[in-house]
Amino acid sequence: MPFMNAESPDSHLIALIDRVALADESALRELYELTSSKLYGVAVRVVSNRSWAEDVLQEAFLNIWRIAGDYKATLSPPMAWMCLIVRSRGLDFLRRRTSERADAGLELDDVLSDTVEGDSPNPMDTALAGEQAWALHQCLSQLDNKQREVVSLAYMRDLSHGELAEQLKLPLGTVKTWIRRGLEQLRGCMARFA
Amino acid sequence: MNLTRNPALVEQLAASYALGTLRGGARRRFEALARTHASVRAAALIWQGRMASVAELQQQAAPSPAVWKRIENLVNADKQARAMQAARQAPAATGGWWASLGLWRGATAAGAMAAVVAVVTGLNLNTALNGQVEQLSARLAATPEIRYVAVLADDKSAPSVLVTYDPKHSQLQLKHVGQFHPSPDKSLQLWALPQAGGPRSLGVLGDGTVVRLPAGSDAVNQVPALAISLEPKGGVPAGSGPSGPVLFKGALLQTTL
Numbered sequence: 001m002p003f004m005n006a007e008s009p010d011s012h013l014i015a016l017i018d019r020v021a022l023a024d025e026s027a028l029r030e031l032y033e034l035t036s037s038k039l040y041g042v043a044v045r046v047v048s049n050r051s052w053a054e055d056v057l058q059e060a061f062l063n064i065w066r067i068a069g070d071y072k073a074t075l076s077p078p079m080a081w082m083c084l085i086v087r088s089r090g091l092d093f094l095r096r097r098t099s100e101r102a103d104a105g106l107e108l109d110d111v112l113s114d115t116v117e118g119d120s121p122n123p124m125d126t127a128l129a130g131e132q133a134w135a136l137h138q139c140l141s142q143l144d145n146k147q148r149e150v151v152s153l154a155y156m157r158d159l160s161h162g163e164l165a166e167q168l169k170l171p172l173g174t175v176k177t178w179i180r181r182g183l184e185q186l187r188g189c190m191a192r193f194a
Numbered sequence: 195m196n197l198t199r200n201p202a203l204v205e206q207l208a209a210s211y212a213l214g215t216l217r218g219g220a221r222r223r224f225e226a227l228a229r230t231h232a233s234v235r236a237a238a239l240i241w242q243g244r245m246a247s248v249a250e251l252q253q254q255a256a257p258s259p260a261v262w263k264r265i266e267n268l269v270n271a272d273k274q275a276r277a278m279q280a281a282r283q284a285p286a287a288t289g290g291w292w293a294s295l296g297l298w299r300g301a302t303a304a305g306a307m308a309a310v311v312a313v314v315t316g317l318n319l320n321t322a323l324n325g326q327v328e329q330l331s332a333r334l335a336a337t338p339e340i341r342y343v344a345v346l347a348d349d350k351s352a353p354s355v356l357v358t359y360d361p362k363h364s365q366l367q368l369k370h371v372g373q374f375h376p377s378p379d380k381s382l383q384l385w386a387l388p389q390a391g392g393p394r395s396l397g398v399l400g401d402g403t404v405v406r407l408p409a410g411s412d413a414v415n416q417v418p419a420l421a422i423s424l425e426p427k428g429g430v431p432a433g434s435g436p437s438g439p440v441l442f443k444g445a446l447l448q449t450t451l
Contacts, residue, residue: 025269032262037254040261045252054261061265065272073448076246083249124251133247140251151213155248158214183209187202190244 009034010130013078014071021068028065035079036061038128039086045156046090056093060086077130091158132193139189147182150175198231205237212241229418229445232389338363340449341411344420346442348372354442355422357384359414366396366414368405374441376424383429385436387419387443393436396420398429419445 013034019027039060043053063085074081126137140148154164161179165172197203207224210216216224228235342359354372359365368384376382384407385393396414397407399422421443423436430437 023273025266025273028269029262029266032265036261037256038250038252040257041252041254042249044255050255053255054257057257058261058264058268062268062272065265065269070449076243079250080243080246083252084246087249125253126251127254129250130247132243133250136244136247137251140248152248152251154215155213155245156252160217161215179210179213179215183206183213186244187205187209 009128010078017064017068017071017078017081020065021071028061031064032061035082035128038079038125039082041125042083042086042156043090046087047093052093052097053090056086056090059093060089063089077132079128079130080132087156094157135190135193136186139186139193142189143182143185144178147178147185150178151182151186154179197227198233201233204234205241208234208237208241209244211238212245229389338365338367342414342446343449344444344446346420346422346444348374348442357420357444357446359409359446361411364408364410366407366409368399368407370403372442379427380438381425381427381429382422382441383425383436385421385423386413386417387421388417393421395429395432398425414446417446419443 013031016027016031016034020031036057040053040057043056043060044050047053047056060082064082067085071078071081076084124137124140126134129137140151143151150164150168153159153168157163159167161172161175164170164179165175168175197207207216207220211221211224224234224238228238338358338360339362340358341361342357344357345353346355346357348354352372354370354374356369356371358367360367366384382399384396384399386396387393394413396409399405399407421436421440423440424438425436426438
């Protein structure tokens with residue numbers, strides 16, 4: 001198993017978050033250096049625009065700076081906690097844009113449109129992934145590329161079946177079937193890691 | 195409900211719930227079930243954790259170096275704003291070298307911040323400083339901290355009462371945002387709806403738009419929802435459950451993210 005030794009990346013990240021909670025800027029800097037590539041990747045995925053994603057990353061780190069003290073109260077692994085903050089800020093960003101500009105909802109990005117269309121596997125990245133993410137990685141690897149992509153997009157962008165179908169230009173029934181089968185397979189697979 | 199006897203279906207629903215594709219009435223029914231059945235709730239939490247890992251598996255990308263610079267500026271501004279606020283709230287010193295240094299009058303926000311850090315880390319400076327530090331510390335302690343929040347809605351889902359919980363002061367604060375006011379012979383009573391057992395009274399609401407009720411952390415920890423019922427003036431006798439209709443209710447959420 002990766003990361004089981006005492007000086008695991010997780011415990012290092014947790015120590016940094018604890019220091020950030022005490023308003024230690026150098027700890028925030030180190031946290032940024034270690035995680036910004038991963039977290040920027042998350043932001044790009046959610047908002048699908050590099051410059052917006054930089055705004056999201058910035059907001060997320062300011063958020064982490066302000067609420068690092070709350071980390072203790074959560075049971076999440078540190079990367080999962082930070083990724084969730086980035087995703088939340090990203091979704092907020094999209095909601096704000098949608099409410100500011102009614103026509104902004106469908107600025108489709110090329111990042112998105114080539115993922116499900118093509119057969120490229122859109123490789124997952126296990127750098128910095130915690131143990132649970134490794135398990136999920138194993139299970140997601142067993143899905144069809146398309147199923148995996150739709151599940152991943154649904155989660156990252158908080159999209160309904162209908163919104164996915166619209167964004168991916170796929171029939172609603174197809175989306176529903178891919179998601180249902182994807183989740184069924186994940187359920188069976190993840191049960192082995194429980 | 196016999197759904198709970200079908201673990202595979204519960205798992206499937208929990209997975210869709212965590213993914214976000216379970217929507218509308220189906221989502222509300224699942225949430226209601228999760229609030230009453232620990233096994234359903236556990237499945238939902240497990241799947242939320244699993245789905246969170248989806249984010250961890252995204253590909254990396256390099257942000258432009260300017261991003262850190264912007265974050266650094268914002269963090270500095272944030273620190274200064276906090277320090278200035280602490281300084282403004284500190285009472286004017288009554289003479290002495292401390293006042294003459296003029297630290298609080300905005301010479302350097304960083305100096306003020308250093309004093310705040312001194313409070314936090316418990317550094318002992320000298321006695322003159324300690325008096326200020328204690329006052330500052332008291333000011334900081336007086337700032338509420340919000341651990342839980344709930345929006346209680348009426349039967350038409352219109353938000354009616356905003357509830358926040360401050361663990362530092364063991365206090366619930368309720369703010370009426372709707373139009374409802376009880377007639378003079380009635381009172382509103384706040385209830386914790388714990389996972390197991392009947393509603394527990396958290397107190398009877400006084401008049402006014404903002405109501406504060408004392409409550410220990412035990413009274414709200416692990417409580418998934420709150421409700422307000424309409425009761426005879428002064429509330430029901432201690433130990434009994436609500437006797438009148440429930441007017442408002444809502445989930446109690448921890449303010450982590």
